[in-house]
Amino acid sequence: MARAASGVTFLGVLKVREFRALWTAEVLSVLGDQLARVALAILVFDRTESAALTGLTYALTFVPTLLGGILLGGWGDRYPRRDVMVIADVIRAVLVGLMIVPGMPLWVLCVLVAVMTLFFGPFKAAQQALLPDVLEGEAYLTGMALRNLTSQSAQLVAFAGGGLLVAAVSPTAGLALDAATFVVSALLIRFGVRERPAAVTEAEEDRATGVRAFLYRTGAGARLVWRDPALRALVALNWLAGFYVVPEALAAPYANAIGAGTGAAVGWLMAADPIGSVIGAWIFGRRWIPEPVQVRGLGVLGILAGIPLILCLLWPGLVTGMLFFALSGLLATGYNIQGTVNFVRRLPNNQRAQGSGLNSAGLITVQGLGALVAGLLADAIGPAHAIAAAGAAGALVAVPIAVAWNRARGSSADTSEA
Template identity: 45%
Template structure:
């Protein structure tokens, strides 16, 4: 739900509370005002700071991950150790997402981000010490990843605090597209840096990005009090329990999280890109093209979807788009060539733009003081789901053609998406000429002033 950045109030309405009838509605624009532009989003200094900080850290992380994976393999010649290194985003992110993301609620969010950056600077710096054992380097990398969830949770919640209304979905579209570009460019740059120099310059660059990011956030993000203030704050375990009850105890939030986790199915092509390309007679270039095509589809479609389509329509199209994102992959059962496969993967990920609508709807239902924990749970589930899906797909590709594995993954995902779409359809209001009537009827039942939908759906 790359995953994922979220809030508890609808503009012009009372706070949404999980488990209530009112919470079954959706967040819609309170007036037919002109939609904001991407320029207006970047005009907000706090968002610019958070975005630049994110770009620096994300590029540095990809450089370091690729460099360390290659370094471990070069020293050990062990595919297993290399895989363990590259999988550093799985177990640590799960633990950090569950137990550390709540720090973004209990402590000031700026302090959490700066603190995580400085700790990661020290950890990556330790990797630069000559003759560090491989086991220690892998352990340090896992520790660095462990600090990523609280930083992500604090950053996502801060973006929502900095941007109101329709500027927030635009900001998330920018972040999502940036993530996809960084995944491709960062991996390629990591391999190039290691090939031209060595792994240590890449690690040094990663350490430098954490230092710059900490400075940017410290002086570019305003100080705010902790969102979950008060003396009756629960313990970390109690906060985790409350977060699980909040996210999975409410039918709407449960459905939205499920829609977000569908990425584990339609991103399987990236997880088995190497064997897929190998079956087509391609090498490293073909692997890169397949991954790039997948990322490019969503990187282009998501900003357009956010800018051109109104909020209510985005919510209504969310279910069908989730189905298409998965179902399109079933075409690979015909064993298409490289160019056709690139087109299929790009089209599939183009429909993944529904994730932005799911993210925004999730945000509007989460109280500010619980955002960090909720973000952490949703993101940790997605990361782990992707890891499991990739592992199962890789194992299956040992037995059947990779194209068949992709088709099966897409088919299973489409069936699950269909069930989620049906559930969501019963929760979200209709779009079009009946929308006002629906909202007016809901207002008469709840005794609230109706929320006016945006003029453009």
């Protein structure tokens, strides 16, 4: 049963059994995934000493989600959302388990990473579509803020501890833990979330088959978003992450460039953005800033998130660099939480997974592309300058997005302000 709430707290949403299961599963998965990213980044950089190849490998943990979210995201509408999540978790556990086979060639490892990432798309789409059924009203916004806070905290722990773990043991240890988290996540969701029928009823189900019918259904989410100016603006705002993920992607070469090494320092640099995001989730999720103010300021926060990264032109050391990365993460979290909530609320239930899949897939993909381009750029101009360039580009791109959001918000009633 969905829960409505008034003045609901973080503890309040955790009392909802289904949300608690989803939340715990997500925290475990994030811990495993980020630990695996640290392991892969260190493994590839140690083997190749190439920022470009490190960025490419990091990109493979993001980019294939585009195909998974767009092509497979609709599974969360056509099939029970709980089942889609469980199946995706099991498949990913098997794929990550194969990565720890001794002597695994680097190219095979990259293929496994890409296929594993592909199945994050339908998992995330089904998860995002299911959450409004578990929590509604103010409880939904509070639950989203808590998810952001705890997932970023899990990233912080995994990034900071991951560097130490990988340095002390081996990259395969991090991958093994990642596989285990997928198994536990599947069990939590299977037994902690009640079964619900598919959102698309038999009467609504399109029985047409073939490539053209598949492509038409797959494009439904894109058509839905494109026709709504507010949805378009919110998607574009969320996709600014393609610029703001660059500090994480270049943590290894940046640490090396400032003489901090590529072990624990890499983990701490990767952890800086999550530290800021945790603080941001607390500030914005606890309603210290009223929700209507947050909604109006989404575009401004998107612009401001790029400013701290521009300061990397000064080649800051480890601690100062972490402060810049954390401030950027704090500001980005401010627009991400409220933007995602407004986006999902605007989607009809029978297209919620498809629309959410498009948003999530694009979000993950632009982060992967940003990591790839940043790696190439860092080889040419150095990691600090590449990070500064990403911050400047993000701030500039955010300006027209902010204008579009203000126009769309002013021409139609926003559900969060209704």
